[in-house]
Amino acid sequence: MEPFTLLTGLVAPLDLINVDTDQIIPKQFLKTIKRTGLREGLFFDWRKKKDGSPDPEFFLNQPRYQSALILLTRDNFGCGSSREHAPWALLDQGFRCIIAPSFADIFYNNCFQNGILPVVLKADEVLALMKHAVGTEGYRLTVDLGSQTVTSPEKTTYRFEIDPFRKDCLYRGLDSIGLTLQHEPEITAYESRRKTDAPWLFSDIHS
């Protein structure tokens, strides 16, 4: 996984609440057995007008947001299905950071597994940034994971909270399975304790 340390990038604003994973990537793109190439499915139904032609109003169809690295959006982003295809598609589009007042749990977790930093800022801070991002062409933010800050061109700095363990994994781009496997003796010890306490959980399910 690619580490995330410091990112300065163009911001793309999506001013909607409750954006669910069915919208981020509709079901027809879930039939893939790969993690890559999902960009064409990103916000698929929102990118087109009723007649199937591209909707020039939709933010990601506008040339000014083409190279955006930061997605700025509203409450409860990523709710709904657990599909990791959602962060895969966002990553494939180029997003490395998503800023919102709140995220749905599973989506939030999935971001960290893919080198994407989800940043939680206060609702009024997001609204202020949203205004700037819409109003100013080429609006860029600097996101510093080390100091847990987002800095705007107006030199306002917003601080965000993040779980220290997750921060460390993302900052160093660690393989989380590898980390867990370092505790293998403890897993084995747990299993042998558990075999005594709850032996029925270890009977073979093969039938």
Next chain:
Amino acid sequence: MAGKTLFDKIWDAHVVRAEADGTTLLYIDRQLVHEVTSPQAFEGLKLAGRTPRRPAATLAVPDHNVPTTDRKLPIADQISAKQIRTLEDNCRDFGITYFGMDDIRQGVVHVIGPEQGFTLPGTTIVCGDSHTSTHGAFGALAFGIGTSEVEHVLATQCLVQKRPKTMEIRVEGTLSDRCSAKDIILAIIGKIGTAGGTGYVIEYTGSAIRALSMEGRMTLCNMSIEGGARAGLVAPDEKTIAYLKERPLVPKKDMFEQAVQAWQRLTTDLDAKYDATVSLQAEDIAPQVSWGTSPGMVLGVDQKIPDPRTMSDANTKSATERALTYMGLSPNTPITDIAIDRVFIGSCTNSRIEDLRLAASLAKGKRVAKSVHAMVVPGSGLVKQQAEAEGLDHVFREAGFEWREAGCSMCLAMNADVLQPGERCASTSNRNFEGRQGAGGRTHLVSPAMAVAAAIEGHFVDIRHWS
């Protein structure tokens, strides 16, 4: 020391290791796997040269992509077929139990787990699917995970987790006639909102919950995720034990007795504290119908479509306007005036035998309205077999419902069962997001009883007064 909640007891029994900051390595007893969210996990294992730690702790089944028409025919959609084949190959390569498409035990992953007795009280259960919360009906801590975590659990049988907060949702009293678990959970989501449960594990308590059957409890826990909570719990009781006894994967004889003793301790202590509590009175819950594009946009069937012009909060107002445009509805329309084109009875929320029995009892001797295309999709091959043994399929067919093979079907329309743009559907599934059942399709979430009545009348009706 303060007492423990049911959640605390399960969590504490699964801690392999906890860091000072609360980061916990949590042991996962069981994992369910389906074709859509697993290929990349198996690929990851292969690339890293890893193997599953306990293949026998995993059960796999294709459900999302499978056709619900004749199974003897090859799957027309080549990409779907490939995804299912990939699951089959991975299970063979890694020694994982697999119920294939021609296996009577095949079905929606959250229907077959309980049906087989794979789901047990006091366990931790995960699946790359948000509706894993369903299994909480048995007093199991069950939650959905992403594909990277599916791989993590396969490789290590553990997950790195932060302890969530606990919320009690207490429902006391007696439901009105023909109201069911689906109405309870929709009413709860209407009350707490779709993010109300974020960061929490919900425990459902109270006399109305205790009165629910196991099927009803599954319906309830299933939609915990629609309220933002990753998991919902109901403490196991005599009904739980009676349901599980003799199921194929449940421990037998002495081992069963030993397990039952442990399960009986799985209750919240009287002096335990929840981080939040919400209360509802069952008598106040009318049959629910969702009217918008988020499960929180839901009302009693006796209400009218909300009017954005009367809303002061700008967010709610714009979300309502957007939803009404998508749904093709005008403010102040009585819900019972909404005419429907399609009816879908199925999904991991409402496709179990009890749901089908109830639906059939209401459909018996009636006819689906001419303007409506209605289908019933059982949750598993075994549910289908049972329903057929009871003659429910005849009741449905005679009333004009299609009777299908088991699978997710039109719940998310990944197979050939899809709404056409603009079509309006009364659905017993769990999500009414834009395009969920087909691009441009309009979904109203309801209970099986409400779906049957709507199929027959061609519009929503208040089933409390329907004959």
